[in-house]
Amino acid sequence: MNPASVMKLVTTYAGLDLLGSGHFWKTRVFTQGYTQNGVLxxxxxxxxxxxxxxxxxxxxxxxxxxxxxxxxxxxxxxxLDNSVFSLPSHDASAFDDDPLRPYNAGPDGLLVNFKALVFNFIPDPARRRVRIESEPPIAGVEIPSEVAAAQGACGDWRARLAARFDDPKRVSFEGRFPLSCGERSWSIAYVDPLNYAPRVIEAMWRTSGGQLTGQVKMLGQPGTGQPFITGLSLPLVDIISDINKFSNNVMAQQLFLTLSANGNGRGSFAESRNILKHWWRERFGMRTTPVIENGSGLSRTERITAASLTALLQRAATGPESLAFEQSLSLAGVNGTTRSMAKRNPTSEAIGNARLKTGTLRDVAAVAGYATGQSGQRYSVVGLINHPNAPAARPALDQLVEWTVRDLAGER
Known part of the structure; x- marks a missing residue:
């Protein structure tokens, strides 16, 4: 069945098992030329x-x-050298015809800030204006510093802004922002993703006090030079926590591609799929191998059986990275993608007693993870629904988790 974002459990556990929780990514800086008096x-x-x-x-x-x-x-x-991944061209509109959604951003060997712009709207009722603060800084893009305010209910405030994001050099808000909304944020995938990293890095170099006579541009091939400095990523244990708690698609795809890039220095979806299949056979034998497209679950073709997911959860719970894996999951009803469980049923006994990953697509509702019963017994829990009305079944999946927690005699 299609597990939607629950497929991230496969990617994150494979990453932990193959790379280790302490794995770091390295952003290396090289020089071409000579340095004198602070000038390269x-x-x-x-x-x-x-x-x-x-x-x-x-x-x-x-x-x-x-x-x-x-x-x-x-x-x-x-x-800028992003050649560590060998990738096909990415069509951000292909999945759901909504290319400005940040979850549709494509992976990149030099992925900067998820290729997104964040606009923060801060009302100033006295001036009847709304201040706009945007991040990160981005060179060569005109962004207004304020927008007119409006009275009335908050409602669909994004539509009332009449925003235009189609020009790579200019963002505009031609409408008004309702004062009743209070402070709000809006994240948008930059319309020209290939030039996002050059624009942001140029702006950040200059705003940090650096000077530049030339341009910031993509190399299109591996870069060479004298090693100068290396920046380290967050450790993998922190990365998988973001992937699973907040269901970050592009981060999951970056990790999936790293499975092959870490071996030969050149990652691709095809080679990562081969590595994962080999790994699965070694760890799970004849248990049905998942069908992987990009490792994030943002796919119409990815598939896994409930039995295979259960086997993965059980193995992960007993391995050396068990704590890192379990703590990467959302605490039911408390944080991450499971927070809404508490809104649907504030008195649920599952709240705080399960660690879960959820998955949602147009025709998919899924949940998988661990639950601790009232008897003290720990359980793996998997629920997969593929149906045109799948989103309506989310309360039933909540009840599956609660039923498991309320084991009373520990006889599940």
Whole structure:
């Protein structure tokens, strides 16, 4: 059956088992030329290794480290190398014809800030205006600093803004923002993803005090030069927590591609699928092998059986990375994608007594994870529903978890 985002359990456990919870991605910086009095006379090369979470804060740290080590001005270009992954062209509209949704962002060997822009709207009732703060900084893109305010109910505030995101060089809000909404945020996938990293890195280099005479641009091939500095990612144990708790699709795809890139330095979906199939046969024998497309569950073709998911959960619970894996799952009704369980049933005895991953697509509702019964017995729980009305069955999956927790005599 199609498990939707529950498929991330396969990707994250395979990552833990093959790479280890302490695995790091490395963003390497090279120089082409010579440095004198803080000026690099030549090019600066930034080479990605597929870091799933190279976000604004960590880019700032990298910019600062480059400057502290002696390069404050680049008399040349900043060249970006994302060649660690061999990827087909990505069509962000292919899955659901909604390319501006951040969950449709494609993977990248140098994935910067998920290729997204975040707009924060901060009302100023006295001026009848609404301040706009955007992040990360992005070079060559005009973004308004405020928008007119409106009275009335909050409602569909995004539609009332009459936003335009189709011009790579200009974002506009031609409508109004209702004051009654309070502070709100809106995340959008940048319309020109191929030029997102160059624009953001240029802006961050300059805002950190760096100077640049040339351009920031993609190399299109592996870069070379003298090693200068290396930035480390968060450890894998933290990465899988974000993937599973918040169901981050592009982070899951980055990890899936790393399964093959970590072996030969060149990751691809096809080779990662081969590695996962081999790994599955070694770990689970004749148990039905999952059908993987990209490892995130954002797919119409990915498939797994409930029995295979159960086998994975049981093995993960007894292995050396058991704590890292279990704690990467949402605490039922408390955080991550399971928080809404508490809204559907505030008195559910499952709240706080299960660690779960949920999955939702147009015709899929799924849940899988661990539950602790009132008897103290621990259980693996799997529920998969494939049906045109699957979303309506979410309360039934909640009841499956609660029934497991209320085992009373421990006889499930």
């Amino acid at each position: 006379n030549g090019n600066l090369v930034i080479k990605g290794s597929g870091d799933p979470k190279l976000v604004r804060e960590r880019l700032q740290d990298l910019m600062r480290a480059i400057q502290e080590k002696g390069i404050r001005s680049v008399n040349g270009d900043i060249l």
